[in-house]
Every structure is written in C-alpha cells, then in structure tokens.
Amino acid sequence: MGIPRGVRAAALIAAAVLLGLLAVQGSYALWNAAVSSSPGSVSAASFTVNLTGTSTGQSTSMTLAGGQSAVLALTGGATVLTPGTSAYAGVLVGNASDAGGPFSISLTAAGASIANVGTGSLAAYLSVNAKTAATTTDCAVPTGYSTSVLTSSLTTAAVPKGGSTVICFQVSLSPSAPAAVKGQSVNITVPVTAQQL
Template sequence: MRTKRRLQAAALVAVAVVLGLFAVQGTYALWNAVASASPGTITSASFDTTLQAVNTGATTNMTLADGRTAATLTLSPAGVLGPGTSVYGGVVVTNNTNAGGQFNTAITAGPPSVANLNGGSLATYISVNAKVAASSADCSNAAGFAAISAAGLVSPTVAKGGSTVFCFQVSLSSSAPSSVNGQPLKGQAVTIQTTLTARQCGVPSGC
C-alpha cells in the first residue's frame, strides 16, 4: 500500500511539468487566390486564424505580427494524471479572416512529438491521442480519441467566423515504473508539441 501511495503522489509531481509544456504551433498555407478586378480602391484583408486553449481560455493568432513566425499556445489539460489514467485538453481554432467572399479553411493537426526534458525516460510511457469535435465540451468525453497518423488529423471545412475544435488526450501507461515518476530534480519530465496548419479552400492545392 505504501508503494501505491508513493506512485500516485509521484505522478502528480511529474505531470504538473508535462501539462505545462503541452503546446501547439500554427502555420498558414496558400493564403491567396486569383480573380479579375475592375479599377477602383484596393484594400487589404487580414487572414487571421485564432487559437484558444480549452480550459484556460488563453488565445493567440496562428502566426505572430510579422505574419511568418508560428505562434505557440500552451495547453493545460484538466484532470489528475496517474499510471493508467488520462487527462484532456484542446484548442479551438477560429477562421477569423475579414477577406471578402467565400474564404473557407481546413485545419490539420500534425502528429504530436513527445520528448524527454533534461534526459530521463518518461516519454516512453506517455501517449497522446486526438479527435476533432464540435465544441470544447466534447474534449472531456473520452470517446473517439485515436492516434494521429503521419498524414495528420484534418478538420471539416471551417467557414469565415466559424470554428473547429481539436481535443487531446494525454495518457500515462499503467506500466510506468516509479523510476520515471516523482523525480523532477532528475529530469523526469517531457515536452509535448503538435503543429496546426490552416489551408485555404477553393484555390489550387487547397482543401
């Protein structure tokens, strides 16, 4: 019984580090289309896609102000993670463009990478699954999660002003030994990262 209590307490310490380092990055692809225009006033359009973390509400655009550098958003899955259990979080992705006409997008979540921080072997026992959902409330429902393939997880088409949700499930294997739990001073923590890509529909190589 003493060993079990030690494992549970250790998992809480290790996972506090894991959750603080679960991040998504965003990039844009093919933000252009060709159309004829009559002489007149030309105005610029903003092709923004907004990311909002489920649970914390933290927000950012997919790229920084220069329009080229990918932004990073830290996710904080809710729940207590221990051996054989999972915690859940996600990101709401909104097509926030003010471009005229139809401007639909599709979002792809790439396969997550799990890497040990400062050495250790905790990453071996961490798995990350995902699903596309209609609302952030769906992220707390354990049904429907699956591994993300090399091709990525693609959302349905997102219209201007519309949103889609990517939910993530972070799990710690029930076989995780005490040597990878409760040792934050020895580097037993991991970073988890995935990349989101927004693609414009209705243009060559689009959705």
C-alpha cells in the first residue's frame, strides 16, 4: 500500500515551509562592555556680564547674588536740560564669562519708562534714545541716536568672551516744553538684558 497523494503533497509543503523557516532564521549577539574611569571633578561656568556707568564709574555684575537684577545709576554729568537740548550717559558692558570655548552674547535695551517725581509733568516732554559705540567717549557725540528705547529696542552686535561694548543713552527735552516743568525731576528706567548667542 502506498502513501496517498494528498498526504505526500502536504508533507512536501510542510518540508518546504520548514526549510524556508530554517533558511531565514536570524542570529543575535549580546554585546556587553565595561570601562572604568578615574574620579574627576565637574565645574560650572559663570554667565557673568559686568556693567560700568560711563559717567559715575559705578561697576556691578548684571546679576546679583540670589538672582536679582542689578541697578546701575547713570547721570548726564553737569548738563542742565533746557528746551531743545540733550544729556548723555552710557554703560560699558563686559562679557566676563569663564565658560570654555566661544561664548558670545548680545545685549538689548528696550522697554524704557519715565516716571515723574512728585506731581510733576516733565516726563511728557522727554525722549530717550540709544546707540551702540566702540568707546565711552562716543556717547557725547550727538549723532547716531536713532533708536527710541521707549517705543523700540536696541540690540548690540555679538560681544565675544572677554570683550565689551558700550550702550549710550540720550535724554532730550522737547523744544515745546513749557516753563512750568523747570526744576522738576523724573526717574528714567532702561532695562538691559543679555542673551547667549
């Protein structure tokens, strides 16, 4: 008696499937490596930006202990503002980071505000413009003050690690200022922010 033809065909198909499975089976390897290292130290870099008032010589780090922003008082020297005149001051900004590799920053002066002292009305007659400069003496040069930091922003070029730039400010009294504002005072605040590039 012989093997029926259907059983032979099924056995042949099963053998072909088994052979196919054996032919495509993969292999795997388990990789494991270990390297020991000697103890070392980890140090953090500082993001230090120093500010120096050009008229006062006052110097401070931009960020104080505890994370508070520094306040730097600038004065226009002995300039007396009369209608149509301006006073000038500036700040020397130094990139004193100790980070490894290049660490350039840019600075932006924007969002300035003028507040009257007491019941005065002088603020309405003042404008505050800014420019960047190569040296602090350039602040007294009246040209180039095209950016109003009351309504716009001024951003410096890149300041490399160890480098510095100067941001100059011009405060001008409108020619239409009335005699009633004579002797009044204001507080002008110009926020300056630094950003790593």
